[in-house]
Amino acid sequence: MKRQMLLAAGLAVAATSLQADIIAPGDVVMSEYGEVMESLTGVPGDALRGREIMVSRGQGNCLACHAVTALEDQPWHGEVGPSLDGVATRWEEPALRGLLVNADAVFPDSIMPAFYKVSGFIRPGDGFTTNPAPADLQPILAAQEIEDVIAYLMTLTDY
């Protein structure tokens, strides 16, 4: 029992030190063209995991607005935003990262949510609960989840 607790404590320390390499939402540096050059975590994204996040309604929910031919195994793709087919040939990775972090920086009145932002909202909530947002409101996607989605988007080279 004691050993397990020590183990848990050790893991927590490891997690904290990893945390230090993560760029917090408020610290993201964006170029004047809305690009984010640096990885948010320094850890390469996992494209498979990114695919899951894009499909999940509670996470990225990307299919709500975007059609993706490579995701045709999932029923129903929205048409509010442009198709993401060939997106990797239209955008460099830093630009995609910028669009995910805060699309408004590139398209000022875009309907696309900022997935890595925690302040500046009007009546933010605690997820979909209708309760007010907690003081430590988390971004819609975590830093590594953003990197995972980018990794998947970079596989979309075909039209």
Added chain:
Amino acid sequence: MAENVVPRVRVPRDASAGEAVSVRTLISHPMESGQRRGSDGNTIPRSIINRFTCEFNGELVIDVTIEPAVSTNPYFQFDATVNETGTFAFTWYDDDGSVYTESADITVA
């Protein structure tokens, strides 16, 4: 127990002898499937209309056995042959033992 359970039926007021008339029925009922979870995380117990029958002058028109996959406010439409003036009798059977009935008259010329 389901609340505000009210049956409704619609049949033509009159018909000619031997005519097949269309009958529509609806009953307000939640049809709780027994597969949903409440806000407390517990499964909400099943409570449905499990059978519906329609007779015309004592003769069976249709007898429906019903499972939880039938929608809230169960709706059925079917045809009945009427050879004489008479009365339709409709009966819905609830899981909780309640029985709801409704009737409708039709004049056959």
Added chain:
Amino acid sequence: MTRKALLGGVSAAVFAVAAAGVGLADIRTGDSLVINGEIQIVTEAEPPAHLEGALSTLYSGWVFRTDETRAMQADDFDNPGMLYVEQGIDAFNTVMGSEGNSCASCHENPESLANVRPSYPQWDEAHGTVQTVEMQVQECQTERMGMEQPYGYDSQQMRNMVALIASVARGQTVDVAIDGPAAEAWELGREIYYTQYGQMELSCAQCHEQNYGNLIRADHLSQGQINGFPTYRLKNANIVSVHNRFRGCIRDTRGEPFSVGSPEFVALELYVASRGNGLTVEGPAVRN
């Protein structure tokens, strides 16, 4: 007015790149709805002048639905929303409160209230505020019927009663007043309509003005018209109030909604109702 709301017009050109824009390609327009073979419903209409070209045509939410859902509204027996209207009729004729009155004691029959739904929300001189139909029902209950506890704003009983009041007005043209003493609330409602709420920073306009007709996943975004409320939602298998729907939309922005019955939602209801001036009352409509 917020920064984002102000930006709306300026960035229109950029927006066209980011979003697909209004798409009615796979929506079948031009069909008409006649309920019970007799009540003519206006499902497409000229927009009122105050919209200043924001919409080229008004479309009832009915236009955006599938054939099966459309058909359910064309006949009162097929419309499950009418079950709740019937419960409303029972309540209308039931004595409630200490004065020994039912609604029928003053209003004779529900049909005598046919002019209510098309003109609400409306300014109430005595109370010095804009009132919704729900607030009017509560006023009758507390001030004239002697009820200590009126129907809750979003209670089943209230929805039944409002559905009844809407049902007797079906086919009448929506015409809410937005000038005079109502103007202040209307302006507030307009500001709310264009404000981007929640962590997803979505305004009513982004979905229902700029993207109606487009699919969001498998759902055709409508113009968010409220002439069909209270509406029977297949999703809820019950009738749903206007404010409950507003609440659901702001919740879906990862936002904190205003309360049902709040001055903000009353103002928003007036503004959204005015965007449908020219359509006809459909409540209880059938929607997904």
Added chain:
Amino acid sequence: MTQTRRQFVGTGLAVAAAFFGLPHIANAAQLEEAIAAFTGGADMAGDGITLIAPEIAENGNTVPIEVDAPGAEAIMLLAAGNPQADVCTFNFGPAAGSRLASTRIRLAGEQEVVAIARMPDGSFKQARQNVRVTIGGCGG
């Protein structure tokens, strides 16, 4: 420790199943069982029965379905992808004016709706139709 973790994973799967249904895995055997109980395993003809269901159902809560099998004694409706396959069975009496019936049913996602008619001579007829059920755009 290991056991705790396993329990946790198990709970997670159970929650996911309740939420998403995992219908195709859980249901195939149950569907066959329900059909066998009605037909006794007899062969089923594909003609003489009509099943009308929407190609796309706007909401899985309320899907209008119509079946028509002239001469049938009974028609059973099944939803191949629901947690429980049985939907309802129409048994026609002597005063039935046709062998047509319609109702509204619940479908847990895209799946095949199945109608099986039992004829007076003991034979069976079957019709199947795939129904896609839409998914709303908003998250949560």
